[in-house]
């Protein structure tokens with residue numbers, strides 16, 4: 001395995017900039033090795049990007065399997081995403097097992113929803129009363145995260161159809177506790193305001209979308225250190241969801257339209273409230289795989305670019321318990337031509353990518 005000299009600067013951790021580093025045996029070192037035959041690599045160095053919200057088993061046309069799942073992982077890798085959290089699978093992700101050439105994937109098992117209360121065919125559907133057992137099952141299956149759909153349109157309400165919570169607060173709390181006792185962590189899909197007291201009260205570990213969070217919810221999430229993944233590329237679709245629903249479900253449509261219009265203000269308010277924001281694309285049907293840089297650019301319209309870079313790298317890694325670029329850490333890194341804290345668009349054009357010390361790009 002070749003050794004490399006990184007001429008830097010190396011953004012090893014938030015507020016840790018090092019002038020030079022080496023990659024030896026696939027790992028980072030800040031001590032000059034004795035090798036004389038090191039390959040010199042120029043550029044700003046960051047830890048591999050983290051997509052906190054991604055669905056590898058979902059593509060533009062819907063659910064996929066096997067090789068297509070692998071193809072999505074390759075697209076993410078080639079965009080510099082070397083660690084991702086799959087926030088809900090429709091089936092098995094076993095095609096990724098043992099693939100050292102692919103990004104590390106933290107799984108969430110299958111989506112958990114109620115019948116008719118999520119995208120058809122995507123979720124394990126259980127009636128109220130069965131969420132607790134299913135959360136434990138999915139925690140065991142994923143060995144990691146669990147993904148609960150907390151709210152969705154209730155079409156049975158007819159003209160009054162709107163987003164409503166799927167679960168009673170007490171059941172949600174028991175489900176989170178059950179997943180925790182299996183060693184899992186829990187995240188939830190939430191667009192609505194009405195789910196958030198229940199989620200925050202349950203001790204949820206992270207929140208997806210969070211479009212319905214009020215100032216009080218933001219304050220609570222900030223105080224508890226619960227991160228939010230605002231998925232702005234997905235929320236940009238709310239206007240089209242509203243347009244499609246306008247005739248049959250006017251109440252729902254009006255709410256989706258309001259949240260669409262407020263989306264940048266909402267994320268800015270979360271940031272100002274001190275909520276930890278992490279970068280997630282929600283890649284699947286309506287957002288393409290490999291779009292992390294575009295999501296980051298959206299977030300940078302609401303908060304400083306340096307914070308977005310942190311949210312896509314060090315902060316996400318720390319939250320997930322993954323290494324950054326400290327001495328001895330695996331050399332999972334991205335090379336950029338300019339400092340992305342000055343120009344967020346730099347994230348979209350890596351000049352190099354290294355995974356476990358091997359060049360990918």
Ligand SMILES: [Zn+2]
Nearest residue numbers: 053055087282
């Ligand atoms: Zn999603």
